[in-house]
């Protein structure tokens with residue numbers, strides 16, 4: 001079935017945040033005697049009952065291996081798996097399901113591009129351009145591939161406001177640049193980058209554009225055709241779906257021309273002792289038994305988000321972020337990294353005086369407030385600001401202003417413990 005002929009997900013009237021919260025069983029738990037305040041959504045979101053039940057139903061009624069059997073259950077599992085691919089293709093507005101490859105996560109998606117496209121297309125004299133605000137998974141694969149191919153890795157610096165230095169970017173993008181890989185939204189600074197503009201800049205010098213959408217796909221509309229991205233990567237677990245599955249979108253002509261990333265079952269058309277021929281897209285890039293239940297869970301997650309509407313998701317988080325920005329600034333000695341709320345997504349990484357971020361997170365945890373502390377797999381950003389770590393609060397569809405107030409109260413407790 002073509003993507004356009006899929007029935008639209010059932011439309012429901014807009015639920016309140018209280019109704020949304022009722023869909024998430026884990027939000028009812030208590031932590032150290034306090035109701036859970038889950039503010040670690042940038043690391044991984046919680047899951048609604050609709051996702052849990054879709055996966056449960058699959059294991060109870062539909063499980064067999066996909067693309068391999070001609071028996072009833074294998075055909076049922078295959079059709080559920082491929083239906084999931086169609087729903088995810090529609091969510092990101094891909095032109096074809098052939099352009100939607102299931103991987104394990106954003107990290108694997110980016111490695112796939114670096115290894116498969118990079119090994120075939122990069123060599124000495126070529127340049128790969130990334131930015132100082134990347135997550136390690138959009139740095140390390142390029143470091144490795146540049147080492148293997150002899151290409152040179154360059155970085156667009158960030159400003160002290162936590163935004164890309166556009167003057168430097170224009171100077172760094174040259175006809176030597178073969179790839180420009182960048183994040184759509186920083187997981188530390190919160191900065192939302194102008195993806196469409198950056199893709200156009202890459203194309204203007206003949207480079208391909210690789211978009212790390214790990215932090216944008218869960219929180220705002222993703223339209224790969226409007227963005228004109230060559231590759232775009234994201235993870236299910238940050239957008240209400242299960243762990244163990246992610247997506248790589250790639251333009252069909254680029255994917256067709258690329259060699260496989262991994263070899264094994266399902267990715268081949270024919271194997272002889274003398275050599276092998278590859279399967280069609282997207283299977284050429286899906287070696288071995290895939291994460292079937294997880295694909296079905298991710299499809300349920302994108303249906304859930306589509307029912308809310310991604311504009312609503314973004315707006316809800318923006319309101320919470322504006323409120324949190326104001327409330328956190330009331331705390332003397334607290335410094336937030338990155339731009340103002342109008343230019344960022346729903347996360348705030350901060351330092352509180354000279355209290356170590358791990359101590360801050362531990363005290364917040366005793367109050368039931370879950371935040372992440374550390375370098376968040378983005379050490380170059382922390383190096384830029386000459387700090388080893390930050391604490392980070394991050395929001396999603398189920399968070400409330402009252403939870404922001406609890407965060408602020410817990411931060412005052414941390415200050416009191418350290419007496420400053």
Ligand code: C6P
Pocket residue numbers: 042043044105106107108135137138183185186187212214215235372376377
């Ligand atoms: N950031 C965080 O706490 P994986 O682990 O493959 O699902 O996602 C990797 C990744 C890639 N890019 C960005 C911008 C990311 O934020 C992440 C994951 C989490 O910030 C876990 S380190």
